[in-house]
Amino acid sequence: MRSAARHPGRERGEMSVSRRAFLTGLALPALLAPGCRRSGSRQTTLRFWNGFTGPDGITMLRIVRRFNAQNPDVNVLVQRTDWATYYNKLFVAGLFGRAPEVFVLHASNILRFARARFLHPVDDLISGPDGLDSHDFDANVWQEVEVDGRHYGVPLDVHILGMYFNRQLFRQAGIQSPPAERAGFLEALRRLTRHPAGGPDQWGFVFTNLSSNVYTVMRQYGGAFFTEDFGRCVMNDARNVAALQFCVDLIRRERVAPPPESFDAWVGFLQGKVATAFEGIYMLADLQKQTELDFGGAPVPQIGPEPAVWANSHTLCLRAGMSGAELQAAWRFVRYLSNNSLDWAAGGQIPVRKSLRQTARFHAMPIQSAFARQIPYVSYLPRVTFTFEFQDELNTAIEKALRGSASPQQALDTATANVNAVIARESKSV
């Protein structure tokens, strides 16, 4: 929960594991197992850990079940844990040599897990006889899983930020199509905001996830966060300050967005009181449950001089130290998930494979394909080993600025100093 609202690196909408869902996750593959043993050959058991505790988990289970049925010599056991505690468990398991054979990492976490030597590089497997075409991944996504010249996982999806909008409110305001650039966006928000006597009852925009939203605008302004060698934090870059100022102005000057609350601001969009929000593709399943809400999806408008949008990727990773049949089985499973990631997309995701996105089936998913148009310019969070400390500082700075308790310059200056203190501390340990 907390991580959900404060770390854009982990999705929201997946609040807790229901016990039944969890048990089903464990039980389903196990039920299939006896049938598979008939082949007589020795069966390889693979543990597959992930944080898909929402509707996405059901989708994933279905795919795994199919894999188990088609591969009698492999038995995949799925364990799903809420993202908020997932990394703790995975890390402790890995530390004491009990890591699962296959597990999901967010791309933003690849660096720290690779540095801790938890991951098996996939380069040989990708280029091997049963490999995958690495050119089928977008270059900017593929490079996110690379550490020191090696790739440490197979990206499964790109969960990208996009603009959800309320069609009904757009119609009422006489707006034909979702705005795509700054002036149109501001104009639309002004028309979509209503402030009658008793106070505002309709907002043009709402900040649901502060950091993914503001990070997107900062990247559009071309702001930098670290020096090339990551030796110093430069988050108080003038372009970041200007981007943050734009966001502050939406609240304070334009008054088209309410002051930031918490994640629950999203409820305002669900209730039809807010016309637009920048949220991840993973919120689609949540929206589709709202039968009365007439919503659409579009790329995030280009507010700054460059196109950019926050994203992250679920990445399939292999435990370090595997070999032989176990490694082959694990790779076969990873490859299967990647090849079948259109099924994954149907549950509210965007597959990372270009060839899959060109299929008619993907084009028939309107929101996914609208959001997917942004993939060429997605922007991942900076890759640092102290990723959570960095994200906390970024979050706090954004929060202070949007709430008006510090100017964008002051807030980012403080955050920069704090992150530089972390860098100094980290460099001492090496």
Add this chain to the structure above:
Amino acid sequence: MGVATESAAEPGGTRSLAPARGRALSGYLYLLPYLILFGVFLVLPLLYGLGLSLFRWDMLSTVPARFIGTGNYSEALGSAYFWKALGATFRFVVMAVPLTILLGLLIAVGIEAVPVRRQALYRAAYFLPTLITVTVAGLLWRWFFNSEFGLFNALLAPLGIKVPWLTDTAWAMRSVVIMTLWWTVGGPVVIFLAGLQQIPSHYHEAAALDGANGWQRFRHITLPLLRPVMVFVVIMNVIGAFQVFGQTFMITQGGPELSTRVLVQYIYETAFNNYRMGYAAAMSWLLFALIAGFSLAQVRLLRER
């Protein structure tokens, strides 16, 4: 067994040494299962943590743990985040403990005044929220508190009041305390009620005959006789309040602007997001020392003179 030995020894009036020793031994034997669990799951990890707090151990780094003496402690004492978190914890303790005790006592006195047949119903009603997990209770109250779309502000809207329950740095902790009162007051109510029922009614009857009014009886009979119960409730509440985590984590996630990030949450983040185990252990021990100090002071202050 122990009881049997005792009753057998007493009529004679002469307690020989052997049965006493047997009694002590069997007592310890009874304690043994608990002592083993207590030792393995509480004392050992505690000591392990104490050792850990003297090391720099970043689980993510491939650099092995390094002994740095009191380095982690001095880092904590020099960290603005540590003091901010401690401040948030203190604000919670100072607000939540007195309110819980007062409200708990008030409700218990109220319940005691109703006919015995109906007491169980009220007791259960007040105790019920305690049984809900913090996850559910927190989620629920977060929705109640939402200033734009929440229940409370919807109820207050006709009066023209809009409270920034969770959006204001001053209000957020108050809101957490309000939720905590609802969630935890049942415990003290049940204990106070048990304490009240132990007070023999003839004390009150005698005082009433002497012309003491209700308040005087409460002040001079009930309160003094409730003292042992009070000591217990206060100490347990203070210990619990210092370890507050679930409510703030669920309702505010430490925000806005870290105003409700309490020490336990900061420790949790240090250990399990940033994997700085030594530093987290040191802060845990600082919190432990603080709680132990407060508890001892309370025992001294509240002990019967």
